[in-house]
Every structure is written in structure tokens, then in C-alpha cells.
Amino acid sequence: MSQPIIKIDGITKSFGSFKVLDGLSLEVKPAEKLALIGPSGSGKTTILRILMTLESIDGGHIQIDGEHLYHMERNGQLLPADERHLARMRQKIGMVFQLFNLFPHKSVIENVTLAPMLTKGVKKADAEKRAMELLDMVGMADKAKSMPAQLSGGQKQRVAIARALALSPKIMLFDEVTSALDPELVEEVLNVMRKLAAETDMTMLLVTHEMGFAHDFADRVLFFDRGKIVEEGKPDDIFRHPKQERTQAFLRKIIAAGHRV
Numbered sequence: 001m002s003q004p005i006i007k008i009d010g011i012t013k014s015f016g017s018f019k020v021l022d023g024l025s026l027e028v029k030p031a032e033k034l035a036l037i038g039p040s041g042s043g044k045t046t047i048l049r050i051l052m053t054l055e056s057i058d059g060g061h062i063q064i065d066g067e068h069l070y071h072m073e074r075n076g077q078l079l080p081a082d083e084r085h086l087a088r089m090r091q092k093i094g095m096v097f098q099l100f101n102l103f104p105h106k107s108v109i110e111n112v113t114l115a116p117m118l119t120k121g122v123k124k125a126d127a128e129k130r131a132m133e134l135l136d137m138v139g140m141a142d143k144a145k146s147m148p149a150q151l152s153g154g155q156k157q158r159v160a161i162a163r164a165l166a167l168s169p170k171i172m173l174f175d176e177v178t179s180a181l182d183p184e185l186v187e188e189v190l191n192v193m194r195k196l197a198a199e200t201d202m203t204m205l206l207v208t209h210e211m212g213f214a215h216d217f218a219d220r221v222l223f224f225d226r227g228k229i230v231e232e233g234k235p236d237d238i239f240r241h242p243k244q245e246r247t248q249a250f251l252r253k254i255i256a257a258g259h260r261v
């Protein structure tokens, strides 16, 4: 079996007295597509933010691509990671957020070229060439010169995906990327993600409330509750034959609310 690209080992995380993650462990294989599902507040977003180093951890270890994320190995000892180490590790990972987070005063193409130019010293012409390829892939090449305020939510999200891809990450994290969109714009973003999943060998982790999409997209579905993985398996096993009572109750609620699973 290939080495895991992500190895999470017993991580804990609290906000004040509230324990969000309680000794969570998880291994993800290269190119694997995972969907993280579960009730609101169960810690799904927190895991993605921890992987992106937007939140710290209280305990445990994370390795990305065989290297510690929050620690540095020096003479056989594990020391806390410094900012330089974190910045280097962060380049392996791209993240797309619910609320796009585009730079409002930069054009579409500038949004995509900024990080490669600033963090990797890529020359402007090269960054622009790559940005146009990515914008073409997400169907936004014709809007390269537009400003974010001129775009629909679905278009903004497709630019945000291109921007996250610009640093050629090995791992992509998607945090409820369609929840802020009008229903008629959801499909255009999901189509881009389907294409990415089919055409690239990136490892992808998706937090979603779109169970139908999670079913189609994922190789493996993880059901979270109260900071723990309660059940995991192939989409058909989780959605059609969930074993745990908590998973069954969660899916019953989703179906009762009229959603497809």
C-alpha cells in the first residue's frame, strides 16, 4: 500500500473549554477523494483549517507527505515548527472557502497570479500564462480582467478554485464551497470539482452538506460527530447501509429535509 499523504495521529483541539476534536486519527492515501459529513459543529471545518495551519493543535501529530506539519525534526528530536517551516508546508495544500475570500481590489487574473509571484518568485509572464490555463479549466478565461464585484457567486468560487490551484498543491481542501451560492449556481461549481477529481491526481478533502455530491465524488465518506469519526466507508455503505445509529439518525434528518443522498 502507498504511504499516506496525510497522517493525522491523535489530534486534540479545544476552543476554551469546548473540545472540538478529541483524539482524532486519520490516514489519507495519495489521490484519494474524501467527503467529511456530519452535524453542524462536529469539527469538520476545524480539521481543514488545522491542515491549512489556520488553527493550531493542542496535542497529537500531523504528517503531510512524510513530513511533520506542526513539528520539525532536529537531531532526532521533534521541535515545534517555526513560521518558515509552516509556510513551506502550506504550499503543499490549497483551500477553497465557503465565502470565496477573493481580494476585492484585484482583478480575476491578479487574484490567481498573486501567490505564485509573492511566495514562489514566479515571473509575472509565467504566472499569467499558468493563471490563464487554470481560468480556462474553470471556464473563467473570458473574465480574466474583471473585478470580483462584477462576478456571480458561482463565478467567484470558480476563480477561488483556480487561485488555490495556482501553487500546484498536492492536496486540495474544499470547505462547504457551495453553501453560500444561489441554488442555480451550485451545479457550475460542482462540475468544476467533478472535473478536477476526474482529471487530476490531487488528494481532495471535501466538507459538505450536499450528500448527493458527496456520494458521487468521494472514494471514502467519513461521518463525524462530536469531534470523532463515528463511521467511515465507501459512499454506498455509508449512504445506503449505515451501521451506526448516529449515522442513521443524521441521514434520516437529511432525507426528511428533502435532500438527495
Ligand SMILES: Nc1ncnc2c1ncn2[C@@H]1O[C@H](COP(=O)(O)OP(=O)(O)OP(=O)(O)O)[C@@H](O)[C@H]1O
Binding pocket: 015, 020, 038, 039, 040, 041, 042, 043, 044, 045, 046, 047, 207
Ligand atoms: N475560532 C473559534 N473560536 C471558538 N469556537 C470555534 C472556533 N472555530 C470553531 N469553533 C466552534 O467549534 C465547533 C466546531 O466547529 P466546526 O466549524 O469545525 O464544525 P463543523 O462540523 O464544520 O460545522 P458546520 O457544518 O456548521 O460548519 C463549533 O461549535 C464552533 O462554534
